[in-house]
Amino acid sequence: MARYDRAITVFSPDGHLFQVEYALEAVRKGNAAVGVRGTDTIVLGVEKKATPKLQDSRTMKKIASLDRHIALACAGLKADARVLINRARIECQSHRLTLEDPVTVEYITRYIAGLQQKYTQSGGVRPFGLSTLIVGFDPYTGTPSLYQTDPSGTFSAWKANATGRNSNSMREFLEKNYKDTSGQETIKLAIRALLEVVESGGKNIEIAVMTKEDGLRQLEESEIDLIVAEIEAEKAAAEAAKKAPSKEDT
Amino acid sequence: MECVFGLVGDGFALIAADSSAVNSILVHKSNEDKIMVLDSHKLLGASGEAGDRAQFTEYIQKNVHLYQFRNGIPLTTAAAANFTRGELATALRKFCFGQSPYFVNILLAGYDKEVGPSLYYIDYIATLHKLDKGAFGYGSYFSLSMMDRHYRNGMSLEQAIDLVDKCIIEIRSRLVVAPPNFVIKIVDQNGAREYSRRESIPSV
Numbered sequence: 001m002a003r004y005d006r007a008i009t010v011f012s013p014d015g016h017l018f019q020v021e022y023a024l025e026a027v028r029k030g031n032a033a034v035g036v037r038g039t040d041t042i043v044l045g046v047e048k049k050a051t052p053k054l055q056d057s058r059t060m061k062k063i064a065s066l067d068r069h070i071a072l073a074c075a076g077l078k079a080d081a082r083v084l085i086n087r088a089r090i091e092c093q094s095h096r097l098t099l100e101d102p103v104t105v106e107y108i109t110r111y112i113a114g115l116q117q118k119y120t121q122s123g124g125v126r127p128f129g130l131s132t133l134i135v136g137f138d139p140y141t142g143t144p145s146l147y148q149t150d151p152s153g154t155f156s157a158w159k160a161n162a163t164g165r166n167s168n169s170m171r172e173f174l175e176k177n178y179k180d181t182s183g184q185e186t187i188k189l190a191i192r193a194l195l196e197v198v199e200s201g202g203k204n205i206e207i208a209v210m211t212k213e214d215g216l217r218q219l220e221e222s223e224i225d226l227i228v229a230e231i232e233a234e235k236a237a238a239e240a241a242k243k244a245p246s247k248e249d250t
Numbered sequence: 251m252e253c254v255f256g257l258v259g260d261g262f263a264l265i266a267a268d269s270s271a272v273n274s275i276l277v278h279k280s281n282e283d284k285i286m287v288l289d290s291h292k293l294l295g296a297s298g299e300a301g302d303r304a305q306f307t308e309y310i311q312k313n314v315h316l317y318q319f320r321n322g323i324p325l326t327t328a329a330a331a332n333f334t335r336g337e338l339a340t341a342l343r344k345f346c347f348g349q350s351p352y353f354v355n356i357l358l359a360g361y362d363k364e365v366g367p368s369l370y371y372i373d374y375i376a377t378l379h380k381l382d383k384g385a386f387g388y389g390s391y392f393s394l395s396m397m398d399r400h401y402r403n404g405m406s407l408e409q410a411i412d413l414v415d416k417c418i419i420e421i422r423s424r425l426v427v428a429p430p431n432f433v434i435k436i437v438d439q440n441g442a443r444e445y446s447r448r449e450s451i452p453s454v
Contacts, residue, residue, distance in 0.1 A: 065319055089319045093312040 005123035019127055020120055023151035026129035030075035034162040034170055034193045035133040037146040038186030042135040044073040045190045046206045047198045063208040067092040069136050070108055071216045075164025076130030084128060088112050105136040109147040109155050117153025127151045131163040137212045166197035191227055200228055251427045252297035253389025256357045256369050258382045260404040262438035263359035263367035265295035266414050268429030281453035285435045287442045288314050289324055292360040293435050297386050298374060299353035306352045310334050327360025331370035339376035355386040361437045392424055393417035418448055
């Protein structure tokens with residue numbers, strides 16, 4: 001037993017925790033995930049990599065419900081995600097039991113980030129290989145929140161963020177195009193960000209929408225296809241508008 | 251002197267419980283809700299030691315919710331009843347580290363799409379019975395007898411409420427320290443909800 005209490009995550013001479021950085025690499029290889037916070041709606045989107053023909057894709061849900069008012073999407077090692085999500089779900093109910101109050105988004109984010117940090121400073125364990133996007137509404141004030149955690153255990157709140165594959169491109173897109181949105185506009189913004197890096201089409205994207213009244217709702221493939229079609233039409237119209245004035249010049 | 255009783259009707263199950271919280275000769279309050287809504291389609295009526303009642307039923311409720319979040323679907327009524335019985339059974343033989351058996355008697359009513367309405371009788375020493383009608387407490391001497399006389403399979407809601415009222419009248423007139431007020435809750439395909447209250451004195 002004494003053999004298993006040596007730390008694996010130790011400092012390098014120039015102050016790096018390489019195991020944590022390698023974990024971030026694993027995140028960078030994971031599927032793209034995006035979260036956008038609107039005024040009354042929060043949207044989580046995840047890239048759905050091509051499913052093998054024989055696999056039942058319904059069993060692989062990428063966006064998890066932690067409680068009635070909190071949802072989580074992640075990028076990275078899915079097996080590690082299962083463990084973290086399970087612990088978070090237990091903590092949500094435990095909080096309700098002992099404090100007669102639902103958790104706030106910040107509380108559960110702090111809890112998950114705390115868990116991820118613990119595994120960078122314990123013997124015989126490796127860090128969790130995933131970053132999470134946590135969304136929800138504050139149970140009392142009703143304000144929407146979006147938080148992100150990473151393998152080092154840091155967390156912060158965001159208006160919109162992306163993680164996983166090509167997250168830099170998505171984040172750039174969001175920085176350029178973010179504005180306060182609500183309802184359908186928020187969903188569109190999230191899908192547009194995902195479409196920057198994912199092949200277009202409802203079967204490659206999984207979208208979940210959270211509202212204060214109705215909680216989390218997964219969009220059907222047909223609904224996503226409709227919105228994608230709208231976005232493509234808008235893009236085409238914008239392209240045409242750009243080309244038309246230059247035609248008149250000649 | 252706590253009275254909890256319940257029965258299964260046509261497409262619904264109901265539980266009636268008295269609403270008095272008593273400590274020796276003092277009535278703390280007479281609008282105590284002893285029937286917990288376990289989830290969208292389950293009711294848990296509990297009687298017994300007040301602290302144990304709150305502690306145990308809340309514990310069961312949160313575990314039922316956890317199952318739903320973990321698995322994406324709710325527990326069946328039968329599964330919830332067996333889980334509850336299992337927790338009582340485990341605590342029964344644990345007389346150590348400050349844990350003693352829970353002194354709570356439970357009637358669990360639920361509605362499942364495939365099975366319809368069902369009622370489970372779980373007493374504090376982990377007896378489990380699936381029943382059409384059940385009752386706990388001194389009031390059971392009267393309510394069970396009334397139900398034995400008047401209950402039929404597949405009663406309508408009006409007939410069932412009439413039977414519940416008959417039981418409440420018996421309890422009020424024949425039980426020496428009868429609780430004055432009752433709560434009636436039902437569960438059917440539309441969910442679990444409070445149906446009505448029976449108040450003979452304004453609640454304190």
